[in-house]
Amino acid sequence: MTSTSNPRHLRAELESLTTEAFRPELSDIDQLATLDIARLMNGEDTSVPAAVAQRLPEIAAAIDAVADRMSHGGRLIYAGAGTAGRLGVLDASECPPTFNTDPSQVVGLIAGGREAMVTSIEGAEDSKKLARDDLDALALTSADTVVGISASGRTPYAIGAVEHARRQGALTIGLACNADSALAAAADHGIEIVVGPELITGSTRLKAGTAQKLVLNMLSTITMIRLGKTYGNLMVDVRASNDKLRARSRRIVALATGAADAEIEAALAQAGGEVKTAILILLADVDAPTATTLLSTANGHLRAALRAAED
Template structure:
């Protein structure tokens, strides 16, 4: 593996030695200018992201799971992305999983030596009973973190799909995976502090992976989160708004549809747009794997003939 000091993520910015002498507003502007380069760097790997999404969707269509594995910031970002999938997309527990080196304790405290524990990565994946239908995304700014690397290598041996998300080109992690996504954001404002630009790039790519996968799996209807779980008042208001936007129905009708369907947004939309009752809406969605658009097309095609 390439030596750590030679990696772009470990480099030192030109002019960085004097940043502590800048005024606070000047320092904020410098940092903001550095941060603005991140979306462009992510944009350069869009084809690689798209290819990974299509491969992940194919595996998940066979009943597979999406698993992120990383250490430190990278691992925490994976856990964050995974934890947002159930409320946003109504995913079942365990469909999207985040593994962080050091376990749950590493979410709120630094467990720095855990990133070197290759055996722990293997054990964490084995605890999930990984199968060939699953996908493992190793996340590492350096692209050489032992925990992430071991996770990808072990997953590939088991036949799972493997994806590398790294911050350096030609990374060992990329070499180990079937799909490589290497976002080069260069030296950090604070040399080697990859929670900054590299971490931001990882967050953007993880957003893309989970969101685009869920769109392709039919967990949305257009840009609407129709699989949202309304577990608090804010989300109940959002659910009513989503149904309204999808159907243009009157508020009273929206509330009645949501009540009839037990708060299930997709079912309520189908009920309002087609006139079917709640059991028929549920059956239609089950027949089409939860894809609202496909269920609507079936009803429309039957009406036409």
């Protein structure tokens, strides 16, 4: 009988987790003034970046491995349940508008599917088979990376995703908030951000959720930097899909080139709105077809394309 079907076994397992620990010193929190509770909560949150900092070498190693896979056509796939799954879906959904990635390049899977983003799907997190089915539906390959996300580090859906991905030869990362977790042990790269017990016992959408968000920010953002999706700290692959982003595109070209507004508008028009191409047109003094060819040869890396244009 598994821990998920044996209530006493599951209770004992949860009681052993740092993220589930009860803090008796906070047992009267509901009687405090609102401002005092806010101060307590804010103080708790300040400890999260320090916990992440302790795992930066592991995070960096995982990012380098992800970037290598993605540079050869692989995908980044997040898999989690509940808050962890929602955070993965959120991070994935931000990549197309920020880095102009195809929606299929960074994917978020949540136990229970789309409906689970807003509604609890009973039992979905307890199924390793569901994780296997979700990955099989994506036609997982050995070029891909699967990141299992679970605050407890014991969620069957996240562990099942990592185990199945590893059997397929994919790169695997296990992101948890407890030490010695089954999830981290199952993955090629285990990242355990131990933030300690929550302000509200077991509510891992708090510090644990914040820690997971910080790490996911790093995984996707620094991977995209490594893939040439930025020029310095400028989002040169931004997709101008609305008025705000079109204005941001013009500003990015201005910051990168120092060109006058009329020159920027002309370059963007030649480049079909592609920021990276417009910057290369202005800085290398080339036409749009040449800029496009240079960028293609440089695998989208603007600095490399600029160096090639100078040769």
